[in-house]
Amino acid sequence: MRIGIDLRYLSHNLVGGIHTYLENLIPAMLSVGKEHTFVLYADQKADFEIAALPENAILRVLPYKNALSSIGNDYGIRNWMREDGVDVVHFPANFGFGPAGAPKVITLHDEINIMPLWEIYRGHQKTLRTLAMMTYLHFNTIASLKDCDRVITVSEYSKRQILKYSKLSPERIIPIPHAPPAGVKKVEDAQQIEAVKEKYHIHQEFILADALKNPGVLIRAWKLLPSDLKQDKVIIFFSRRPDIWNVVNEAIAEGIARFVLRPSREELNSLYSSCLAFVYPSWIEGFGLHLLEAMTCGAPIIASDRGAIPEVLGEAGFLVDAEDERKLADYLIELLSNPQERERLRTLGFERVKMYNWNAIAARVLSVYRELV
Incomplete structure (x- = not known):
């Protein structure tokens, strides 16, 4: 042809x-x-x-x-x-x-x-x-x-x-x-991960989220977590655009979140590879490419049940309604307190992403x- x-x-x-x-x-x-x-x-x-x-x-x-x-x-x-x-x-x-x-x-x-x-x-x-x-x-x-x-x-x-x-x-x-885009891969090098965390002043364990994908429900869910569980932990929001939601700026001012603008592919790989969970409560998705990136890098996933997300993620993560902060908080508690559950979702994600x-x-x-x- x-x-x-x-x-x-x-x-x-x-x-x-x-x-x-x-x-x-x-x-x-x-x-x-x-x-x-x-x-x-x-x-x-x-x-x-x-x-x-x-x-x-x-x-x-x-x-x-x-x-x-x-x-x-x-x-x-x-x-x-x-x-x-x-x-x-x-x-x-x-x-x-x-x-x-x-x-x-x-x-x-x-x-x-x-x-x-x-x-x-x-x-x-x-x-x-x-x-x-x-x-x-x-x-x-x-x-x-x-x-x-x-x-x-x-x-x-x-x-x-x-x-x-x-x-x-x-x-x-x-x-x-x-x-998954070319260049997306799990980072095993601890020094590479630490260099990225140092660059962005990340000195705590963290969950990762897209700053443009319904961040408000994640922030509301975070505030429902027990104080001892979220102590010494932070939300890291990232985006390729600087015009993020006001609720993210408010969370940053409160000290519960940080913002990373336009991380490189290598930096984002390190963030996916080292987060406690990737949270993606998007209101609507025709596909959901970030899900493939997160699974490739071994991030346990909590995502909304809207749009194409359930067909992309399958059983390799937790699904929740995009506006249900209480259920999202329950899943956060499960992942933050249970290393075995994080490992289970990592394994399921590695297998799932092989389909793509x-x-x-x-x-x-x-x-x-x-x-x-």
């Missing part, structure tokens, strides 16, 4: 879940699909992030002068694909417009772009820029789905949500999960292409 993939996401200096998906999936696909030719489309906004491409990959760099170039390329990329004679096209960042006659695959990571506009606006900041961007993504995603042959999404939960907000038939939506492998995921994506050609 001659496969065209829109990878402009990897030439825009972006971060986030889609970026992580692509930087791991594409190398795996190039390796697993050596018998195929991949035509990869980037643009001139920034250097393409995959530096060393194998012989079965061709890089096409579209012109870029300003933000309007992205819009032009959204609609013009189909002409490049037509000239390159691709057999199938894949748009892995929620929408795209391919050439007539070539089967089209879209990875729709969640339902947000296809929800009613008023629901999308409700959950975001309402600046002119964000309103314009959300509106643009909404209408282009809906238009893209009309002639899409297959939609790949990240979980059975996301499939159900996409069906709820679209007219797609169930057989056109294929759930294919993520896997980028080469196997790449093979499944390639099988979707083959069905269409």
Whole structure:
């Protein structure tokens, strides 16, 4: 097959879940699909992030002068694909417009772009820029789905949500999960862990949590713990964004929490590997990549039972309603006071995460292409 993939996401200096998906999936696909030719489309906004491409990959760099170039390329990329004679096209960042006659695959990571506009606006900041961007993504995603042959999404939960907000038939939506990002691994070196803890002034045992994922319920649960159990322990919140919830800042001021901004991959590995528990009480998740990271590094997990979290975590952690601080406190007491239970969940996590492998995921994506050609 001659496969065209829109990878402009990897030439825009972006971060986030889609970026992580692509930087791991594409190398795996190039390796697993050596018998195929991949035509990869980037643009001139920034250097393409995959530096060393194998012989079965061709890089096409579209012109870029300003933000309007992205819009032009959204609609013009189909002409490049037509000239390159691709057999199938894949748009892995929620929408795209391919050439007539070539089967089209879209990875729709969640339902947000296809929800009613008023629901999308409700959950975001309402600046002119964000309103314009959300509106643009909404209408282009809906238009893209009309002639899409297959939609790949990240979980059975996301499939159900996409069906709820679209007219797609169930057989056109294929759930294919993520896997742990490259570089995620358990840290065994005690000196490496201590260096990270010293850098961030962590001198106590700690539980780890994402500062953006419903931190309030964790803080409320923490305050319910017996004083002797939480003595000499602290919550470590991390985030890649500085604009965290006020409740986290209040917990920091009270001395029950600390905040780590933009830890590196190696630092986050050390934090996962040395925490007493990773707590992830997210209100909603289309997948939950942090769960795979935590299981890989051996962190016992307490997570909410919402979204795709139960299907990702399985029996490898404790599940609790995202607003039930009393049950969360019970699970914290269990893990903080019981080393054997922490070890049990670590072992279950190590086994569970073996299910998620980028080469196997790449093979499944390639099988979707083959069905269409």
